[in-house]
Amino acid sequence: MDPEYRFSHKHILGLADLSPQDIEAVLQTAESFKEISSRSIKKVPTLRGKTIINFFFEPSTRTRLSFEVAAKRMSADTFNISNSGSSTVKGETLIDTARNLAAMNPDCIILRHPSSGAARLLADHINVSVINAGDGTHEHPSQGLLDLMTVREAKGGIAGLKVAIIGDIAHSRVAHSNIIGFSKMGATVAVSGPATLIPPGIKDMGAQVSRTVLEAVDGADVIMALRIQKERQQDPLFPSLREYAKFFGISQKVVDAATPEAIIMHPGPINRGVELDPKLADGRRSVILEQVTNGVAVRMALIYLIMGGD
Amino acid sequence: MPGGILLKNGRVLDPANGIDQVRDVLIVEGRIRAVAQPGSLSGQDGLVYDVTGKWVVPGLIDMHVHLREPGQEYKETIETGTRAAAAGGFTAVAAMPNTKPVNDNQAVTVFILAKAAEAGLARVYPVGAISSGSSGEHLAEFGELRQAGAVAVTDDGLPVGNSQLMRRALEYAGNHDLLVISHAEDLSLSQSGAMNDGPLATRLGLRGIPHVAEEIMVYRDLALAEFTGRPIHIAHVSTRESLALIRRAKEKGVAVTAETAPHYFTLTETAVDGYNTLAKMNPPLRTEADVAAVREALRDGTLDAIATDHAPHGELDKDREFDLAANGIIGLETAVPLTLQLVRENRLDARRMVELLSVNPARILGVPGGTLSVGAMADIAVIDPEKKFVFTEESIQSKSRNSPFLGWQLQGKAVLTIMAGRITWQESFSS
Numbered sequence: 001m002d003p004e005y006r007f008s009h010k011h012i013l014g015l016a017d018l019s020p021q022d023i024e025a026v027l028q029t030a031e032s033f034k035e036i037s038s039r040s041i042k043k044v045p046t047l048r049g050k051t052i053i054n055f056f057f058e059p060s061t062r063t064r065l066s067f068e069v070a071a072k073r074m075s076a077d078t079f080n081i082s083n084s085g086s087s088t089v090k091g092e093t094l095i096d097t098a099r100n101l102a103a104m105n106p107d108c109i110i111l112r113h114p115s116s117g118a119a120r121l122l123a124d125h126i127n128v129s130v131i132n133a134g135d136g137t138h139e140h141p142s143q144g145l146l147d148l149m150t151v152r153e154a155k156g157g158i159a160g161l162k163v164a165i166i167g168d169i170a171h172s173r174v175a176h177s178n179i180i181g182f183s184k185m186g187a188t189v190a191v192s193g194p195a196t197l198i199p200p201g202i203k204d205m206g207a208q209v210s211r212t213v214l215e216a217v218d219g220a221d222v223i224m225a226l227r228i229q230k231e232r233q234q235d236p237l238f239p240s241l242r243e244y245a246k247f248f249g250i251s252q253k254v255v256d257a258a259t260p261e262a263i264i265m266h267p268g269p270i271n272r273g274v275e276l277d278p279k280l281a282d283g284r285r286s287v288i289l290e291q292v293t294n295g296v297a298v299r300m301a302l303i304y305l306i307m308g309g310d
Numbered sequence: 311m312p313g314g315i316l317l318k319n320g321r322v323l324d325p326a327n328g329i330d331q332v333r334d335v336l337i338v339e340g341r342i343r344a345v346a347q348p349g350s351l352s353g354q355d356g357l358v359y360d361v362t363g364k365w366v367v368p369g370l371i372d373m374h375v376h377l378r379e380p381g382q383e384y385k386e387t388i389e390t391g392t393r394a395a396a397a398g399g400f401t402a403v404a405a406m407p408n409t410k411p412v413n414d415n416q417a418v419t420v421f422i423l424a425k426a427a428e429a430g431l432a433r434v435y436p437v438g439a440i441s442s443g444s445s446g447e448h449l450a451e452f453g454e455l456r457q458a459g460a461v462a463v464t465d466d467g468l469p470v471g472n473s474q475l476m477r478r479a480l481e482y483a484g485n486h487d488l489l490v491i492s493h494a495e496d497l498s499l500s501q502s503g504a505m506n507d508g509p510l511a512t513r514l515g516l517r518g519i520p521h522v523a524e525e526i527m528v529y530r531d532l533a534l535a536e537f538t539g540r541p542i543h544i545a546h547v548s549t550r551e552s553l554a555l556i557r558r559a560k561e562k563g564v565a566v567t568a569e570t571a572p573h574y575f576t577l578t579e580t581a582v583d584g585y586n587t588l589a590k591m592n593p594p595l596r597t598e599a600d601v602a603a604v605r606e607a608l609r610d611g612t613l614d615a616i617a618t619d620h621a622p623h624g625e626l627d628k629d630r631e632f633d634l635a636a637n638g639i640i641g642l643e644t645a646v647p648l649t650l651q652l653v654r655e656n657r658l659d660a661r662r663m664v665e666l667l668s669v670n671p672a673r674i675l676g677v678p679g680g681t682l683s684v685g686a687m688a689d690i691a692v693i694d695p696e697k698k699f700v701f702t703e704e705s706i707q708s709k710s711r712n713s714p715f716l717g718w719q720l721q722g723k724a725v726l727t728i729m730a731g732r733i734t735w736q737e738s739f740s741s
Contacts, residue, residue: 016513093626093630094630094631095629095630113631115631115632115633115634116514116515116516116585116632116633117514117515117516117585117631117632117633118631120584120585121585121630121631121632135515136515136516136633137515137516137517138514138515138516139515170512173515176512176513176515199511199512199518200507200508200509200511200512200518201508201509201510201511201512201513202509202512204509204512204513205509205512205513
């Protein structure tokens, strides 16, 4: 890495804003932090006295907990606000709520929000670092980074790999961040799913579109299944979960089309038997739980880096 | 105004009378008394303006504005909206019915007209709703709306989804000599979309509104107009294919007229990048190809009018999450410079600009204006095509500030606006 390089982002809003060098810095930092979580005393004093607010407008178990665990392992103080407990239900605007939080002088606000661009809106209006923990159908940068870390760990590198992402590409912020992130790091990304869930211009983001799942996973080193959001069933996007599982679910037959050592990923939570055969989720190729473990390390790295650590 | 007003040495652009020459114009008792060779008229005891280098045109008519009163006076009132109109060179506006309550009955129409008369800044032509409450179910009382002063009907903002209702509206509007204006949008395709559908929407994670959502309904309404033999006006056309459909219908002799707004010939969807809610509108900003098609259609006559779709919104409506932000921008005070930009680029000639902003809207709505004929009412705009200014929040006369053109260096401005012989807007100019 360039010795003059310094990670200089105040906010983490999306992988679109990060250079390959930035991504490399996050991954290296995360790799060095990962060991902390395997100690018997899982805490370092690095961020003692720092205040981090988890501001979550959507239900989330994994991501919210992962950020909280990450912050606490670095000795930061964390506070959680969810939508139902916040004043937005009393009619306060997002910007007003954020300004009030900012007035309490936190060092970082981690935002999960159903509107695309919400993290950017916050970053534009308050003088506090913002980490986007998922905004609408835009980006989920920490997920993209933990996926990159997991692949690099399993495969020894990213450049030159083929990554197949299968499922609801249109509504998946995870897919968007991964397409951007893996492309930036030199991998080839192929996507497939019902054509109703492949958005216009996904090619411009760096993905190849395959008509069938088998075509997408052909020769793939990484197979990533995305969660099918059952709540989107009102919009006629595909006929039934049954048919989805049959034509777009990841089965042994699909895995057989990939490279022999291909790994299986899923951002969770899994609809077992819909997008992913349960046996595969628990099988030897699955790195789904490594993703969760690495999520903590990546989030430690992000919090550390935006607070000016070097 | 006992002594009247004399406008000396202006470039008189009066397409209705085939005039594009330097003339003096004399206004007496609210009407145009004379249009004559420079120096041949006396100002008598009245006001005399030397408007050398300025354009003297029939007062501009914006056939598509939202004045928000009654109901959303925090965004705009009839007084502030008509002041913005006067500042933009407009002497008349057609007020869309999506007020609160909806203008679906004579009481609201009468109220709007009374407020407009009180303000005295521009003529306001109320447009009634097609359906009661714009709910898309039952026809509103067109007869009484007409009697009270409405000039057209539309469910603008809430498109008529039911084709049978649209057919009946076209038929019944004939009894009352009302124009039907179509807001063409297939809601099942556009549902909760926030910008033009395409790669940029995908990248921003915003739900897209495909151009076909407009085109399908443009086609439907052209077909219904042809079928019923009744005229239809298509509002705020934004796509290339909509224009192709309108062009073909005109060739077939269908009684269709159409308008676009300055933003559709000035901006593309890239204006929303970065989640800029000031560029969020419906129909959404489209692509380069659409902008080019709109410009061409203005020139070749496929489009008949430029209307602003002036849509004031408060800060709270705009300064928020993109998908939850309100649609629309203010437009009255930027229409002239943005249209003049096309003239400067030789995409339109000056005469055509006056047709699009005054002559044709008057004809389409069936209202007076659009002419500087001797004896006509003195609705006049004096435009300085050279005047340069930066469009700032402080300069805005509208109650709202929601414009994507804030901070733009613009050229061309109405410097004197006269409605019924009275000065409704005046700013300093040099001659």
